[in-house]
Amino acid sequence: MQKIAHFVLCKLLGWEITGKLPKSIKKAVIIVAPHTSLWDFVYGRLAFWVLDIDVRFMISEKYFKWPLGWLLTLLGGQRVKNTRPTRLLREIFNNFKKAENYFLVITPEGTRTLVKKWKKGFYEIAMGNKVPVVMAFIDYKYKKGGVGPVFYPTGDFNADMKVMEGFYIHYHARHPEQYNLSDINLNKAS
Numbered sequence: 074m075q076k077i078a079h080f081v082l083c084k085l086l087g088w089e090i091t092g093k094l095p096k097s098i099k100k101a102v103i104i105v106a107p108h109t110s111l112w113d114f115v116y117g118r119l120a121f122w123v124l125d126i127d128v129r130f131m132i133s134e135k136y137f138k139w140p141l142g143w144l145l146t147l148l149g150g151q152r153v154k155n156t157r158p159t160r161l162l163r164e165i166f167n168n169f170k171k172a173e174n175y176f177l178v179i180t181p182e183g184t185r186t187l188v189k190k191w192k193k194g195f196y197e198i199a200m201g202n203k204v205p206v207v208m209a210f211i212d213y214k215y216k217k218g219g220v221g222p223v224f225y226p227t228g229d230f231n232a233d234m235k236v237m238e239g240f241y242i243h244y245h246a247r248h249p250e251q252y253n254l255s256d257i258n259l260n261k262a263s
Contacts, residue, residue, distance in 0.1 A: 078122035088116065090123045092220035094207060100175045101223070102199040103128060103207040104237075107246035108180035113211055117178070118148055120211075120218045130178045131165070149178075162198070169202040178209075182252075189253065193230060200226050208237060214245035 082088045094101075103126075105117055121128045132145060134152045145152075151168065153161055169175050177198065181191040199206045208221040221240055226233050246252035 074122045075125050078119045082116065082119040082123060086216075088120075088216045088218060090120050090219045091217065092124070092209075094124065094126055094176075094220055095223065098205060098207070098223060099173065100169055100202065100204045101177075101207045102195050102202075102204060103176055103178045103209050103220070104181050104195050105178060105209045105211065106181060106241050107211065107244055107252040108182045109249075109252050110247040112247060113180070116211055116218060117209070120209075121149075121178070124220060126176055126220070127174065128176045128178045129168070131161075162194075162201070165198055166201060169198075169204065176207075191234070196226060196230055196233070200228065206237070208240050210241065210244045212244045213247045 079090075083090060105113070107113075127149070129149050129151050131153045132150045134154055136142075137145060137150075137152050153164060165177065168177070179195040179198070181193075181195050195206065206224045206226060208224060209219065210221055211218040224233070224237060
């Protein structure tokens, strides 16, 4: 799949995929931003194949009906019930615990529409499982994507978010008007 993804994404579509996940990391929460379009998933899934990272993402069980169910599973989707957040977190924690290698992809914006602040579930999952946060990115202006730094949360969410936002501030969304990093105005940084 890696060669096919590289051919499609890099050769046909002209994207550059950069970065590498250190081999010593066996489990991590991978955050991807900006997230303003359904195309983010398509390019992101191809990029993770190019990088040879076997990722998982959580998706509501309602989408696992035929014919989408088998495709979502093939792509790395893991069925979750739309239940209380504590049950969902327990399910995610169990996935981390029982797997030898586990890379969970989360979009901290939580939606493709404009949000004032990122959701902090990804941070709680990383802290609770004692795994790093890998910062992955997509940049439509320069047709680049990939994985960036590995970040080990300190427990000080606000300080850690400043570090992560500092990484993401220079990337360009497909729909820039829908992208925001907490209180940072990205239009000033572009």
